[in-house]
Amino acid sequence: MNHPEVIVCVGGGGVGKTTASAAIALSLANSGRRVLIVSIDPARRLADAMGVELGTQARALSLDSGSGQLYGLMPNPDDALRTFVEFLFEEEPAAVERLLQNRLYQVLEAAVPGIHELAAISLTWRAIVEHEVDAVVIDTAPSRNAVDFISYPKSLAKLLGGRAVGWMAAIGKRTSIVSPDDRMGRVEQLLVRALGPVARDVAGLFAEMARVRKRFILLNEHTSKLLLRPETRYFLVASSTAAARDDVGYLIKKLGKLDMTPQAILLNSAFVPEREWAHVLEAASVTTAAIDEVLSTLTLDREARQRATARFTKDFSKRYPNLPQVLLPFVEAVEPRSIVHALAQYLDFPALVASR
Ligand SMILES: Nc1ncnc2c1ncn2[C@@H]1O[C@H](COP(=O)(O)OP(=O)(O)OP(=O)(O)O)[C@@H](O)[C@H]1O
Ligand SMILES: [Mg+2]
Secondary structure (H helix, E strand, O other): OOOOEEEEEEEOOOOOHHHHHHHHHHHHHHOOOEEEEEEOOOOOOHHHHHOOOOOOOOEEEOOOOOOOEEEEEOOOHHHHHHHHHHHHOOOOHHHHHHHHHOOOHHHHHHHOOOHHHHHHHHHHHHHHHHHOOOEEEEEOOOOHHHHHHHHHHHHHHHHHHOHHHHHHHHHHHOOOOOOOOOOOOHHHHHHHHHHHHHHHHHHHHHHHHHHOHHHHHHHHHHHHHHHOOOOOEEEEEEOOOHHHHHHHHHHHHHHHHOOOOOOEEEEEEEEOOOOHHHHHHHHOOOOOHHHHHHHHHHHHHHHHHHHHHHHHHHHHHHHOOOOOEEEEEOOOOOOHHHHHHHHHHHOOHHHHHHOO
């Protein structure tokens, strides 16, 4: 399998990550590529942006043109734990059932940070292989911690390699573990006493988890390949607000710590394209006060947006002189999917990635 090109959109809340991700994916697919778009945003807005139902199974989406393919995947946060466990015990349905019966199973959900992200990564990998895609676009959650999940599998693998887990796994292998017995070492006996009646569940859970260390390592590799290769392209989506600018700064630092350099800033809703109909009205020989007022309000609005954009592009250039900025238009449409289609027509992806 050739490694797919990976594009990740990150940024503050509401700046247009989902819209920009969908537009990038659509424009790539329109240009003939086999593309997978994945959203790990629990808000599940990708379905609106694509205008179709999406779920845990990647499904084929329709294109505007061209011979490419577009698949959409939107893992459900409510199914995350089950999906994750199914990935870990892929060839062992009996172990999945045993875990589901375990009274402590639900504890895992609270104990493992980023379980939804981990489930999403395992599903993404499955879809890449299944549909032989050559590009993957990832839409992330509106959180400053959006890039934290990159290191989750590593910390989990470390946790599972820890001593306590080794003990619990050893206890779990014994058949009778409800009370401490003579065959146990002192530490094991203490653990079982301390845990009391749930000892069997705890030990059982860890015994199962310790057996899948290899799958954790695999998940870790998948994550690194998707998110941490130097070729992975991170786009910082922003709008012309102080909050979005601060989020960009924070994310650049965070990516830097992971040795990742962002590709570009996508400044969304940065300008209003020329309105043909406004020119027609302006040129009309007959006009009314109401029309004049509408036209002047629109002009003022357009100019205000232009000024805000100029302020922020100047600020970004000063702070990050080597980081290209790409301005995306404000699209006057109500339907999220119409906005995505308009932006996809507008985006020139080869130019976008050549910018660095
Ligand atoms: N260029 C644009 N022109 C007009 N409307 C836009 C544009 N980009 C995004 N929007 C609209 O703004 C809203 C927020 O966009 P979107 O959901 O893509 O942001 P997000 O960053 O993914 O949000 P969240 O942080 O909640 O995940 C949506 O209603 C979307 O349709
Ligand atoms: Mg979103």
